[in-house]
Amino acid sequence: MAELRETPLLRFAGVSVRFGSIVALADISFEVRRGEILGLIGPNGAGKTTVFNCLSRLCAVHQGEIEIEGRSLLALSRHEVSGHGIARTFQHVALFDTMSVLDNVLSGTHTRRRAGFLTDALRLPAVRRSEHAARAKARDLLAQLGLSELEDVAVADLPFAVKKRVELARALASDPKLLLLDEPAGGLNHEEVEQLGDLTRQVRERFAVSIIIVEHHLNFVMRISDRVVALDFGKVLAEGTPAEMQAHPEVIRAYLGEPS
Amino acid sequence: MRGAAGRSARARLVLTALVATAALVAPFLLGDYQVYQLSVIVVYIVAVLGFDLLTGFTGQVSLGQGAFFALGAYTGVIALTKLHVPYAATPVLAGAVCFVVGTLFGRTVARLEGLYLALATFALAIATPQILKLDALDAWTGGSQGINFGKPASPLPTLLNDDRSLYFLCLAFAFLLYTGAWNLLRGPTGRALVALRDQPVAAATVGIDVAAYRSTAFGVSALYTGVAGALGALVAGFISPDSYTLFLSIQILVGGVIGGITAIGGAIFGGAFIEIVPDLVSKISDAAPWALYGLLLIVCIMVMPGGVAGLARSILHAAEKSRKARPR
Numbered sequence: 001m002a003e004l005r006e007t008p009l010l011r012f013a014g015v016s017v018r019f020g021s022i023v024a025l026a027d028i029s030f031e032v033r034r035g036e037i038l039g040l041i042g043p044n045g046a047g048k049t050t051v052f053n054c055l056s057r058l059c060a061v062h063q064g065e066i067e068i069e070g071r072s073l074l075a076l077s078r079h080e081v082s083g084h085g086i087a088r089t090f091q092h093v094a095l096f097d098t099m100s101v102l103d104n105v106l107s108g109t110h111t112r113r114r115a116g117f118l119t120d121a122l123r124l125p126a127v128r129r130s131e132h133a134a135r136a137k138a139r140d141l142l143a144q145l146g147l148s149e150l151e152d153v154a155v156a157d158l159p160f161a162v163k164k165r166v167e168l169a170r171a172l173a174s175d176p177k178l179l180l181l182d183e184p185a186g187g188l189n190h191e192e193v194e195q196l197g198d199l200t201r202q203v204r205e206r207f208a209v210s211i212i213i214v215e216h217h218l219n220f221v222m223r224i225s226d227r228v229v230a231l232d233f234g235k236v237l238a239e240g241t242p243a244e245m246q247a248h249p250e251v252i253r254a255y256l257g258e259p260s
Numbered sequence: 261m262r263g264a265a266g267r268s269a270r271a272r273l274v275l276t277a278l279v280a281t282a283a284l285v286a287p288f289l290l291g292d293y294q295v296y297q298l299s300v301i302v303v304y305i306v307a308v309l310g311f312d313l314l315t316g317f318t319g320q321v322s323l324g325q326g327a328f329f330a331l332g333a334y335t336g337v338i339a340l341t342k343l344h345v346p347y348a349a350t351p352v353l354a355g356a357v358c359f360v361v362g363t364l365f366g367r368t369v370a371r372l373e374g375l376y377l378a379l380a381t382f383a384l385a386i387a388t389p390q391i392l393k394l395d396a397l398d399a400w401t402g403g404s405q406g407i408n409f410g411k412p413a414s415p416l417p418t419l420l421n422d423d424r425s426l427y428f429l430c431l432a433f434a435f436l437l438y439t440g441a442w443n444l445l446r447g448p449t450g451r452a453l454v455a456l457r458d459q460p461v462a463a464a465t466v467g468i469d470v471a472a473y474r475s476t477a478f479g480v481s482a483l484y485t486g487v488a489g490a491l492g493a494l495v496a497g498f499i500s501p502d503s504y505t506l507f508l509s510i511q512i513l514v515g516g517v518i519g520g521i522t523a524i525g526g527a528i529f530g531g532a533f534i535e536i537v538p539d540l541v542s543k544i545s546d547a548a549p550w551a552l553y554g555l556l557l558i559v560c561i562m563v564m565p566g567g568v569a570g571l572a573r574s575i576l577h578a579a580e581k582s583r584k585a586r587p588r
Contacts (some may be wrong), residue, residue: 056465078464095463096455096571106448107455111467115448117476121440127447134448174466208374 007070009034009178009210010055013251015064017050017234024050026234027064032178036202036212039225039242043254046231048214049091052180056088057081068178083113085177089167091186091214095155103168104152107136108173113172141169144206160187172207179209185217193217197224222246230254267357271504278303279528280513283431287424295423296495296533302430303492305531309441310484314451315513316521317445318477319457320366323376324381325485328358330504332486333493334392337407338400340494341396347412347494350576351433354490362482366475370488385509392501406500430491437484441524444480454476518560520567527570 008031017025025047026082032038040048053059054066057078066073076084087108094102113134142148142155145165150158155166164184170180184200185193201224204211214220221228222242228253230237238248245251283302287295307329314320335357336350345353364562369380391397393404401407444450456463456470464470493499511534519530537556543547563572 058461077469078350079467079469082467087489090462094459096458098458098464099451099454103451103454107451107463107468108466110448110452113448115452117444117449117480120447120449121444123443123447131447170466 005062005221006034008032009069010053010074010212011067012054013065013066013067015027015054016062017047017054017059018062018193019059021150023234024059027050028231028234028236029064030229030236030239031242032210032212035208036176036226037200037208039221039228040212040214040217040231041221041228042231042237045233045235048231049182050234051231052088052182052212052214055086055180079111082174082176085175086180087163087171087174087176087178087185088180089171089182092168093160093163095170096162097154097156097184098154100152101134101142101147101155101158102138104155105141105169105173106134109134109173138169141172145169146193148196153201159194164188168203170207172203176207176209178209179203179207181213181215182209183215184213185215185220193220196220200224265330267580269379270385271576275525284456288425292423295427299423299427299430299495300492301496301531301535302427302434302496303488303531304503304512304515304534305527306430306434306437307485307488307489307512308519308527308530308534309437310481310488310518310525311516312521312527313372313444313484314440314481315476315516316509317450317457317480318453318474320420320474320478321378322381322481323378323506323509323513325481326504326506326509327381327384328362328500329489329492329508329512330388330392331361331482332358333504334401334487334489334497335486337409337493337499340412341407341409342400348429350494351487351490355487358486358489359479359483363479363484365482366478367471369478370471370474381509382506389501389505393505395416402499404501406498406503411497412494426495430495433487433491437487438524438527441484445524449473450529501562514557516567518557518567520564520569523567523569523573525572526567526569543567 010032012028012030015025017026018025023154028047028051030234040051042048050059053071054061057073068086071084073081073084096107097198099107107147110145112217139148139151142151147162147165147169150162155163158166163186168181181200185196188196200211200213203209213221213225222245225242227240228242228245229239230245230248232254235256238245238251240248286298290298307325310328311322312324314322332354334350336354339345339350339353340347365384369377372380393400394401395403397403411422413424414420414422416425420428445453450461450466452473455466456468456473460470515530515534516527517530518533519526519528538549538553541556543553545552566573
């Protein structure tokens, strides 16, 4: 586990983010290796979602560098991030509410296609072909995630847990190398959390992606992660395998409470 | 589900065929003035399409469509009278100029949302008639008198009189632009527009350049409106600044909302509403036509919150449900 065979997929090097006088991230450094599931844990306000927002270029980074496959992520605009292989879901789900399930997933293919106002308005054969291929791909994704029957349903009408699944399908539609899951277990019942664990591992195998999971549900993270990074007050508190983390005195104190 | 989609596609096809037949046959059954009115309806349909693309599908509220309508009209007429461009080509030129100006304006206001954008476009609408009256532009615009150039003559006088030939010119442009909008909205670009309207942050994370799509959508909307303006000028045979006041922008908005801003088929009703209803209410009540108009608007919005298109959609939906409820 510890050996490094290649450039990491993702590298945070001394990243700091401030919102006014509040320090959200202070000199954060960690790496994500290819094919690994990295759990990102920490109490509320520790900076977990800020890490994701840095990766989506939704917040300004004051210091440090973020690299995806050795290239600077900070040189990219928001909409260019998915083209470099980073896709995400949102803590409270951010689907396109007026669209059907299928259209939401099709939107996920946007970054892998060329869409032009004129070529679309003329519906050139190339547009038709690319649309056809995108539909086949989206339907395949829906089938793999057990959403086939829902393809024509407006997403606004779906229960929360299903919405999360649709969001995952949309993220996968962009052929990501790195998948960011923001609290995927939030709002799910015990059984659904179990299924989510299996699903997350399956997704990693089938789509050959690395995954970062931000999650409050500690058991879930410990069960499915290869490595875990613990944040506290915007700093990296500890990093290691789930077993190491569970034995780490700082982590135990910060997250699991004082041993009694 | 597939069956339902197929049936609604069939319903759409039947409806399209009906509208197309009516549009082709009607001018031969009507008198010249009514054909003129029909042309104006088609012009407003194109303008409402432009409004729907921008406000309905992209979520950018515009109170300034009248400004682009005026720009298109003046561009077309100046091209016709000063540059001697063939009249049938003037809407193309007007559309191109409006696309460029609209895109630049859209880029400038891309960061503004909702009411703030509405205010910026309002400024455009309120300024336009006065700019057109400026002495400095008199040589081009004809000042407050405008330009009276007369309706272009029919190229086939034996087949079509002037009003009918202009009507078919309007219809041809409307057909092309309607088909273009339909294709655009069912393809990846249309999805991107709706995505950034629904959820701009998520749209950016799936790779949609929100600012670029917003400004291009503004340009495309201006193109539609500009073509409408140029066609409207040809149909009328004259232009003057006072035809393009803020009230025109509001009427385009009303047409959009009444037709249903998120379904382009609604533009057909919207265009008809703009031309017919003010006339109709003044025939019913001499004393307070606009009070009646206002009342009618309120009733329409209460009865069909999604516009005519929304109403049609829910009727189809209800029919589908009762169909499913029936045992086979």
